[in-house]
Amino acid sequence: MFTKVWRVDPLRPESLALEEAGELLRRGELVAFPTETVYGLGAAATQDEALRRVFAVKGRPARKPLTLHLADPEEVFRYVKEVPSTARRLISSFWPGPLTLILPAASGLPPSLTAGGETVGIRVPDHAVAQELIRMAGLPLAAPSANLSGRPAPTKAAHVLAELGGKIAGVLDGGPTPLGIESTVVEVRGEELVVRRVGALLPEEIEERTGIKPLVAPAEGEGRWWLKAPLVLVEGEVPEQVVARVLAEASRQDRVGRRVGVLTREERVGLYQPFTALACGRVEDGPRSVAAAFYAALRDIEERVEIIVAEAVVAEVGKVVLLRLREMAAERYEAGRS
Structure with missing residues (x-):
């Protein structure tokens, strides 16, 4: 497979490149794109076959759900059963931004998106290329990091091409990602917040802005990383x-x-x-x-x-x-x- 590369301005991306990438996504192809955290591997979140291809290309375990990426915060209500008041405070404080919220999933979402579970991870990236791509595609995107599972996350288009070149339809090259580290993942359980992954947004920042002290779950532990040198x-x-x-x-x-x-x-x-x-x-x-x-x-x-x-x-x-x-x-x- 030929992987097309579009070089785009990270602040004012060209519409033609986004239109082409959006059309590929609507057809079920995979397109990598920059966010403020790392490069994501985008797939139409409404197409289960496209989602299964994400797992195959990355070598991602089927038990790990994917994160839904939206262009606008208000779209969250379409994909979840409820948005508790604690989640609303997080959304108003940190979206768009490097925060993924785990909420009760609405019925009808593709099983590959939720890995068969009852919750869904959602975030609104704070990056012009990501936001405009989602709008151009006309649908939400599932987008784990655009790398082989276990590898360091890609912060440049070259990192994506080194591992996924020839396996995906395209890469939007918007230069290095500003934050360079993954989003923070927070599960919302009523009035309780549980940090499932510490990322670019620190638990202390969540407490400072919302007044809620989140619990921090243990890290996944050893064995999940694959480096070429110990x-x-x-x-x-x-x-x-x-x-x-x-x-x-x-x-x-x-x-x-x-x-x-x-x-x-x-x-x-x-x-x-x-x-x-x-x-x-x-x-x-x-x-x-x-x-x-x-x-x-x-x-x-x-x-x-x-x-x-x-x-x-x-x-x-x-x-x-x-x-x-x-x-x-x-x-x-x-x-x-x-």
Whole structure:
């Protein structure tokens, strides 16, 4: 299959490209597109056959439901049985934005969308290309991340093409995604909120804006990530201790003949010579800059080395990236502890 690529302005996307992509989606084809979080693999959410193709192309387990993407918040009422007052507060505070809400599903939704369950995940992306594509298609889109299941999420069109090129009909290339990390998934249970996945929107931000303190469910755990090189995580509170432990671990791996890569901040790249060191964000720009660069940096460094040693000064990387690194790590060390 030929995969067409349309290069579009992320702020003012050209209508012709969106019209062509929308027509492909109406015909049941798969089209990848940028959101503010990561690139999504779009399929017509009303066509079960198209949804099944998403699972096949990604190698996604059938037990995992898909997320419904809408162009406008008010459309949510068409696809759910009810919108509790707690959900309405979240919608008014965070949509459009990096928040997926799990709500009771309306009857008649395709079984592949909900994985046979009674709930549906819905979000309204805060990205002009995504919103206009949904409008041009004239139907809601199911859109998990546009990558093979278990791989780091794609934040550039090139990441999509590297794994799904030749398997899908098209990719709307709107450049790098601004946030670079997945949406936060929140299940609404009446007055209770349960965070199923911590993403670009932190639980603390939800509490601050809504006055509701969400419960945070345990992460999915080890084994869900597939990296081309194993990752060793060194985390700690004190930068000097983390750097010393990273250097010790990189040297140990080098002595046994492995090509070592270090994932660090831009300000510290020079400290890790002669190893391959790659910057993932800047200390002075805060944790959001680390999150925005995280998946792209991982995809870059894993192609060049045999083992990755990732440094994580807790205050610098932030909660989301630290969680992802812990999930990915084949080995994990705390700097400053023997």
